[in-house]
Amino acid sequence: MTVAGLRALKGRRQMTMLYVETLDEARAAAAAGIDILSIIDPLWTPAMREAAGDCFVQVGLLYGELVTTEDYLRAAHRAMRIGGDCVYCAAGLGTIRALAEEGIPVISHVGLIPSKATWTGGFKAVGKTADSALAVWRHVQALEEAGALGAELEVVPERVATEISRRTSLLLFSMGAGAGADAQYLFAEDVLGCTRGHRPRHAKTYRNFAAEYERLQQERIAAFREFAGEVRSGAYPAPQHLVPIEPEEFDAFLSALGAG
Template sequence: MARNRPTVADLRALKGKRQLSKLRVTSLEEAEAAERAGIDLLSVTYALMLDPRFRDAAPTCFAVPGDEYGMMGATSDEILRTAVKLKAASADAVYCSASDRTIRRLADEHIPVCGHVGLIPTHSTWTGGFKAVGKTAETAELVWRQVKALEQAGAFAAEIEVVPAEVASAISRRSSLVLISMGAGAGCDAQYLFAEDVLGLNRGHYPRHAKVYRNLAAEHDRIQQERIAAFKEYAGDIASGAYPAANHVIGVDAGEMRKFEDFLSGQA
């Protein structure tokens, strides 16, 4: 059955009714696969969001461009200008881990904002690095305050990353935000994984909350070996004279060729 792309109002209305699915995708192929698989939400790169082919690949996925600009130290003005461009390119919302003041500015311009609480990778030095946040009452209160600040700033959603499931669930029940879990349990409103983890393409560390469904890294390795073998055969054929063969070149009538050679012989 055909589906329509959800709106912010639709996502809010679904809070507490069913779990939404979210993926981080970085290519048109991944976006198309997510669309055909029925994934609800996509986190995408700026380049992918600005690609005019993106909506052909994923017409009904709710798309939230990521925070590349913010991670480069952009000012509020720059973030706003970028958000306007992304929205014009059919972004449904923008992800922003900048200050509450910046988020409020985006919301004032009617740009839907998804914030971030718990383990925020770009701000992780303040919470002790890449580890769970909320395992003590004090740090759980910090996550709660982060959520309330985003509500007051006008965000409609937030990623909640590596927070104990019980803490995340208790917060989600008391918040109007659409809370998107990254390792924060099923008591939130959506589950979020990176496509590279789902597909088994991540050759480094897999986070605890990741689940691998395929081993495409092995398939990529196999294809790479096939590339190398083909290139070696090609180079070998050149060295042996097997390439190019007669069927790879264009012939010329013998009489015409003699005329051309006669012409060349008369040239200085």
């Protein structure tokens, strides 16, 4: 998938997007035909690029750890050299413009922006009043003017998201903003039922990995307990676990020890 390919899909079909953290998650997403992966910069390696297969990968540049425009430019170029397809940047419009001017595809964030949630009243929906919805629209327009490729659209009423998506060339990745956006974005840990901490309203669990991990942990404890018990009883190590030596060689060894 390329930037041109993503843009060609806007308005034609819903795309799928997952935030993944491990090589196994990336491989599974690629095998499942997920369109887009989001992977934060510290986890972005050549091995992760290989695991992601044909998925379009957004590399998340961490707001707060990067500060200046030059910080973002260096990190973005490094991410692209590894094989990233675009970068996520929650910094200001000047930084987004600078990245876009370098030809780096940039995804930003509108609606509920976790790193800036204090400006919109905390971790709650944005765009539920006409003024708030217009503020989201103006933010989208500003990102479009700055040259962004798209934006994560988080916790905005579906009807608002649909109207904004119809009126912008940006690709909008919905996190709790409904099917009127261009892609549906979930975290792998929510999909797999192993969420740590708060689980957002829009999250949906498709498998219970938490129960499977707990089962495996109990099996791990049982295996370790059996190992310890066999060591204490003398059942381990057994003959098949040991290296043999021919009797004549051992006798020669003992003779040498005695001579020494």
